[in-house]
Amino acid sequence: MNLDATLNRLTANPHASVDLAEVALSLARDEYPDLDVEAYLSQLTAMAHEAQRYMTGNLEARVTGLCRYLFHDMGFRGNVHNYYDSRNSYLNDVLESRTGIPITLSLVVMAVGSRAGMHVAGVGLPGHFIVKAVAHRQEILIDPFHGGRRLTPQQCENVVRQVTRQRFSIRPNSLNAMPLGFIVQRLLTNLKKIYMEADDFSKAIRVIGRLLQLKPNDPAERRDLGACLVGAGRYGAAIDHLSAYLASMAANGEDHVRHLLDQAQAEVARWN
Numbered sequence: 001m002n003l004d005a006t007l008n009r010l011t012a013n014p015h016a017s018v019d020l021a022e023v024a025l026s027l028a029r030d031e032y033p034d035l036d037v038e039a040y041l042s043q044l045t046a047m048a049h050e051a052q053r054y055m056t057g058n059l060e061a062r063v064t065g066l067c068r069y070l071f072h073d074m075g076f077r078g079n080v081h082n083y084y085d086s087r088n089s090y091l092n093d094v095l096e097s098r099t100g101i102p103i104t105l106s107l108v109v110m111a112v113g114s115r116a117g118m119h120v121a122g123v124g125l126p127g128h129f130i131v132k133a134v135a136h137r138q139e140i141l142i143d144p145f146h147g148g149r150r151l152t153p154q155q156c157e158n159v160v161r162q163v164t165r166q167r168f169s170i171r172p173n174s175l176n177a178m179p180l181g182f183i184v185q186r187l188l189t190n191l192k193k194i195y196m197e198a199d200d201f202s203k204a205i206r207v208i209g210r211l212l213q214l215k216p217n218d219p220a221e222r223r224d225l226g227a228c229l230v231g232a233g234r235y236g237a238a239i240d241h242l243s244a245y246l247a248s249m250a251a252n253g254e255d256h257v258r259h260l261l262d263q264a265q266a267e268v269a270r271w272n
Helices: 003-012 020-028 037-051 059-073 091-097 102-115 153-164 180-197 201-214 219-231 235-248 255-271
Strands: 119-125 128-135 138-143 149-151
Touching: 003 020, 003 180, 003 201, 020 037, 020 091, 020 102, 020 180, 037 059, 037 091, 037 102, 059 102, 059 128, 059 138, 091 102, 102 119, 102 128, 102 180, 119 153, 119 180, 128 153, 138 153, 149 153, 180 201, 180 219, 201 219, 219 235, 219 255, 235 255
Parallel strands: none
Antiparallel strands: 119 128, 128 138, 138 149
16 A cells, blocks of 8 residues: 555545555554554454354344454453553554554454445544444444444443533434544544653654645644644744644634744754
8 A cells, every 4th residue: 555645545535445454554654664564454354254254144143243253252352441552543553452442443343344244334423433333224333442332322422421521412413434534534633642642742743744644734733743843852843834823823823832933933043
């Protein structure tokens, strides 16, 4: 896969058909340059072949079989003890440790399920990510982070309230399939947050660079990139991004961002 070309396709059309697992593994090469993407894709294909033995009958029975294989036999589970470990956001690490966060465990279900002949789509709830299996106008909601339990729409409301501490009501489009391009954005946004909160500016800069491939010139991403560049001592590179953000905000620019820009310009001026 040419990752840059694929991200450009998703930028132009978030609904474009791509192998989401291959995209996720290719992105993981930014962290693990020697990662063998094809080996992990072969592993997913082999898992799907094994899962098919469990997936017979109607959709309900097939979902039960897939979840039994992944969450019982294979032991995939949510990493409740170290949720914010960055390794939870890399699909190769999730396949090795069999632990992850909602979105990466959902990627596993989508990758294995689709390779086993089931239509599985990602559903991005506020603060939580789930999947749904679809066949003949029937949909079954699955929560991969919690062992593949089934969810009703009302239970989805409860999950969101528990995670976000805010009221949430299901609307007609709340459980729509999320376009693949937006799933990639959400995966990267999770990773960016982890690195920024850890003040790991070099890795945050790298991830935001990928986000800007998907959302060119997004003001918030340029703001965050500028802030991380300042944090990394790369003041010259920060100026354009911070200036662009403030220009997009017109008179409503944030004082914190103006301070960062002043700091970057002062540091650059010292060099001249």
